[in-house]
Amino acid sequence: MGSGEEKQRWTVKMSAPSVLATVTVLSLIPGWVLSSQGLEAQQLAQGSTHLHRRLKRGWIWKQLFVPEEDPTPRVIGQLKSDYDRGEFSIKYILSGEGAGDVFEIDEYSGEIRTLQKLDREEKAFYVLQAQAINRRSNEPVEPQSEFIIKVQDINDNVPQFENEPYVSSISEMCPIGTTVAQVTATDADDPLFGNNAKLIYSILQGEPYFSVEPKTGIIVTSWPNMDREAREQYQVVVQVKDMLGLSGGYSSSTTVTVSLTDVNDNGPTFQHHLYTFAVPENAPVGITVGRIMADDGDVGVNARMNYSLEDLEESTTFRIQTDPVTQEGVVLLAKPLDYETKRRFVMAAEAVNDHMDTHFLSYDEFKDRTTLKIIVEDVDEPPVFLAPVYEWKVPENAMMGTVVGTVSARDIDTVNNPIRYSIDKGSDLRKAFRIDPNNGTITVAKPLDRETLSWHNVTVAAEETKQNHLSATVAVFIKVLDINDNVPRLARDYQPYICEGTQAGELVQLLSAVDPDEPVEGHHFYFSMVSEKHINPNFTIRDNQDNTAGIVARRSTFTRKDRIHFLLPVVVTDSGSPALSSTSTLTISVCSCQPTGHCPTGGVQALALSMGVSIQTLLGLLLCLVVFAADLLC
Structure with missing residues (x-):
C-alpha cells in the first residue's frame, strides 16, 4: 500500500442504556464533511456488521450517549487504534467541550468516562476531539477526529403554564362550543425523545360547564344557556400532564377566571302592583312625591329604562323621570294641589327598557306596569x-x-x-x-x-x-x-306796565290761570272785568278762549304827568259745576319806556313817590339814569 492510502482502523466501544456495542470507526480521506447527526445506541449496535469494512483515512464519529442526572461516574465508551498492540505505546488525548472537567479519557486504554452529573436542559450535547499519539515519537498515529456526546433526556421537568393568570369573558346565553380561552404549557424536557415533553390537558374543576381540548388547551363551553343573573363568574382549573398523561409523569395546574358578560335577556319587573304616596296640598311644584323601582336583572345599558305615566288626565298634575344613577322612577309634582278640590289621584306607570334585543325576549317582555295612588293631605291654609x-x-x-x-x-x-x-x-x-x-x-x-x-x-x-x-x-x-272745590287764580303775581305813547288796542299784559282741581274734560277758564256802571275807559280784558286773556289799552293818551298807576280788577272763572271764580286786582304802572319798549325806571319812580320824595330829587335821579343808559349804548 502507498503511504497516501495506508489503511488504519480505530475501534470504539460504546456503552448506552441497555446496549453495549463495539464499533469500528474507519478513517476516510481527510477533508470530508464530518457528520453532525448520530444514531441511537440501537442504531450503533446495528452498525457492527460493518466492523471489517476498510475505508479511507479520516474519522466519522457517531454520537455517544450519557443519561442526564446520573450522579455516578461511569464509562460511556472506549477508543482504540489498530496500532495499539497492548504495549501502552499509544497515548489517547481528549479535548473540546467538557474535556477534563465533565469527561476524561484513560490515556492508556482509551476509556471515556463521566466526571459529574449532567443536565440536558442546561446543555444537550458536547463536541469533543480525540487524538492517538505514539508515545516514543510523539507523533499522531491517527488524525484528530471530532465526535459528539449527547446527553440523553429523562423526565425531570414539570410542565409550566405560560402567560398566567388567565382571565376571560364570554357572553351569557352563548351556544355550546364557544371558545373561552386557550391555556398553553411548556416542558423543558426533550420533545424529540420519548414522551417526556408530550403534554395533555384536562379539566380538574369547571365541569360540566366547560371542557378543554386535550392537545391544544382550548377551553370551550359545554353547558347551554349559562345565565349571568344566576352565576356571574366561574373558576376553571386546568391540569396539564407530560408523558401523555401516563403514570409516572409530572403535572401542574392553572386557574382560568371566566366571567359572563351581560346581554339583555331580562325585562323590567315591578315588585309591587300598587305604590301609594301622600303629599300635602301646599307642596311646591317640582317636589318629589315618591320613587318607584322596576327591577332588571341585567346591568349597564341593558338595565337602563324609561318611566312614563299612562293616564293623561291624572298625569298632567304629576310627571315622572328616571334617576340616571339608581334607575328609579322619580314622581314629581307638576301642578299645585287643592285638597278641597281633589283628594286622590290614581294612574298607571310603565317602565320600558331603553335597549331591546328581541333575540332573547319579545317586545312586550321589555316593559312592565304598576299602579300609583297619590293621596292629597289636608293642610290648614290661610284665608x-x-x-x-x-x-x-x-x-x-x-x-x-x-x-x-x-x-x-x-x-x-x-x-x-x-x-x-x-x-x-x-x-x-x-x-x-x-x-x-x-x-x-x-x-x-x-x-x-x-x-x-x-x-x-x-x-x-x-x-x-x-x-x-x-x-x-x-x-x-x-x-x-276730583270735585270742583278750588277757585281758579292767576298763574302768577303780574306787575303790568304801559308805556307812554301806547296806542289804543295794544296788548299790555297776557294773563293765564291755574286751578288745583283736575276736571275730567280739562280746565277752561273765563277772564273778565268787574262789572261797573260805566265801561272802563282805560283798559279792557280780551278772553282768548284758550285759558289765556290779554289786557288791552282802550286809549292812547297815557302819560306819567297825568297818572302813574291804574288799578284793574280781573275776574277768573272755571268751568266747574258749580263754577267758582276769584278776583285779583292788578296795578298797571305808566312808564317812560325806552325805544325798545323796556321800562327800567317805572318801579323805582313808583317806590320813590310812595315814600314822599321831592320832584327835584326824582328829576336828578332820572337824569343820572338817562346818562348811565346813554353810556351803555355808546
Whole structure:
C-alpha cells in the first residue's frame, strides 16, 4: 500500500442504556464533511456488521450517549487504534467541550468516562476531539477526529403554564362550543425523545360547564344557556400532564377566571302592583312625591329604562323621570294641589327598557306596569280673598261713613273658620278709612282731599278666628275723585306796565290761570272785568278762549304827568259745576319806556313817590339814569 492510502482502523466501544456495542470507526480521506447527526445506541449496535469494512483515512464519529442526572461516574465508551498492540505505546488525548472537567479519557486504554452529573436542559450535547499519539515519537498515529456526546433526556421537568393568570369573558346565553380561552404549557424536557415533553390537558374543576381540548388547551363551553343573573363568574382549573398523561409523569395546574358578560335577556319587573304616596296640598311644584323601582336583572345599558305615566288626565298634575344613577322612577309634582278640590289621584306607570334585543325576549317582555295612588293631605291654609286685588273710587267730598267697597275672604279648608278683617295701620297712616271686622266693608273715616293725596293704598288682612289663626292680606287701591272745590287764580303775581305813547288796542299784559282741581274734560277758564256802571275807559280784558286773556289799552293818551298807576280788577272763572271764580286786582304802572319798549325806571319812580320824595330829587335821579343808559349804548 502507498503511504497516501495506508489503511488504519480505530475501534470504539460504546456503552448506552441497555446496549453495549463495539464499533469500528474507519478513517476516510481527510477533508470530508464530518457528520453532525448520530444514531441511537440501537442504531450503533446495528452498525457492527460493518466492523471489517476498510475505508479511507479520516474519522466519522457517531454520537455517544450519557443519561442526564446520573450522579455516578461511569464509562460511556472506549477508543482504540489498530496500532495499539497492548504495549501502552499509544497515548489517547481528549479535548473540546467538557474535556477534563465533565469527561476524561484513560490515556492508556482509551476509556471515556463521566466526571459529574449532567443536565440536558442546561446543555444537550458536547463536541469533543480525540487524538492517538505514539508515545516514543510523539507523533499522531491517527488524525484528530471530532465526535459528539449527547446527553440523553429523562423526565425531570414539570410542565409550566405560560402567560398566567388567565382571565376571560364570554357572553351569557352563548351556544355550546364557544371558545373561552386557550391555556398553553411548556416542558423543558426533550420533545424529540420519548414522551417526556408530550403534554395533555384536562379539566380538574369547571365541569360540566366547560371542557378543554386535550392537545391544544382550548377551553370551550359545554353547558347551554349559562345565565349571568344566576352565576356571574366561574373558576376553571386546568391540569396539564407530560408523558401523555401516563403514570409516572409530572403535572401542574392553572386557574382560568371566566366571567359572563351581560346581554339583555331580562325585562323590567315591578315588585309591587300598587305604590301609594301622600303629599300635602301646599307642596311646591317640582317636589318629589315618591320613587318607584322596576327591577332588571341585567346591568349597564341593558338595565337602563324609561318611566312614563299612562293616564293623561291624572298625569298632567304629576310627571315622572328616571334617576340616571339608581334607575328609579322619580314622581314629581307638576301642578299645585287643592285638597278641597281633589283628594286622590290614581294612574298607571310603565317602565320600558331603553335597549331591546328581541333575540332573547319579545317586545312586550321589555316593559312592565304598576299602579300609583297619590293621596292629597289636608293642610290648614290661610284665608283666600275672592279677588287678588281691589280697586275702588270715591269722591273727595264723600261724607264720613260713606261706603267705599267690601273685601271678602273665606277659609278654603273644610272646617271653614270665621274670618275677621282689619286694616294694616302702616298702610293707612292718615286713618282715612275704617273696616267692619265682620263683613269687610270699608268706609270713609276722615274728610278726603284729592289735591293732597289722590290715591290711597291700603292693606287689608283677613284672619281666621279659630285654630291656628292663619291670615292673608290683600291690596286695596282707592282713587279719590276730583270735585270742583278750588277757585281758579292767576298763574302768577303780574306787575303790568304801559308805556307812554301806547296806542289804543295794544296788548299790555297776557294773563293765564291755574286751578288745583283736575276736571275730567280739562280746565277752561273765563277772564273778565268787574262789572261797573260805566265801561272802563282805560283798559279792557280780551278772553282768548284758550285759558289765556290779554289786557288791552282802550286809549292812547297815557302819560306819567297825568297818572302813574291804574288799578284793574280781573275776574277768573272755571268751568266747574258749580263754577267758582276769584278776583285779583292788578296795578298797571305808566312808564317812560325806552325805544325798545323796556321800562327800567317805572318801579323805582313808583317806590320813590310812595315814600314822599321831592320832584327835584326824582328829576336828578332820572337824569343820572338817562346818562348811565346813554353810556351803555355808546
